[in-house]
Amino acid sequence: MVQYSRTHLDASFAALSDTTRRGVLEQLGRADASITALAQKFEMTITGMKKHVGVLEQAGLVTTKKVGRVRTCKLGPRRLEEEAAWLERYRQLWAARFDELDDVVEQLKQKELKQKETVDGRKKRE
């Protein structure tokens, strides 16, 4: 199981604390985009957008790649991995809980079966 340090989480939260940056993530969730396109979309300067993207990049939420003169941004691996790791751990905990619920359910079934046998036995004797 992959483990994540608090530093990573802090960086993610800091990155997510800004409305524009959350908007950028949403936007990139739909499609990759260049810094210029993002700057236009969010009505800010290219320099301003570069800063926001830099913060997201540092937190591992976004990756960028320069092709020619255009820097393209896309969602980074961290967020999804972290969520997947959490969900897996959550699943394991429920699985552990349910395995014990299986035992309780089995006991109840057996009890019911015995009661039924007793009743049937009585009926037969009658």
Added chain:
Amino acid sequence: MDARKESEPARMKNRTNVERKSERELVVTRTFNAPARIVFEAWTRPELFKQWWVPKSCGASLLDCEMDVRTGGKYRLVFGAPTSQQMEFFGRYVEVVPPTRIVWTNDEGGEGGAVTTVTFEDKGEQTVLIIHDLYASKKALDEALASGSTDGMPETLDQLDALLTRKP
């Protein structure tokens, strides 16, 4: 109907599935080899509930468990582990329909806690159990997911923390 022999080898455990169904929804699914009325009983009778709700592997224990399982009733669970503070979870049963459905609120975090719906789908000799958590917002679920990511694996209340943010 033929009764199962005691000597029958342990069956395979049924698989537990977890899925983030949408930005605000988390869904857990699991099949049980018993009719719904039995699974429902194990879920709603406190003395039975206590036997399975806190897995032995997590090291914590259920110190207190009050459950008034009926529409409008309340619940309160208190957990403890040797090395950690006690944790308390509470809320209200919004809807209880034996043996098919339980809906409760998770109020320990204040307003806007997730609402949990458990459905017991009776399939005769089996029950498909579906736990559906509906969070107030995408942000609320994202934060719940993030708070579950802690450094070590097998610590007790950290696990519970993640797990119990939506209860019984």
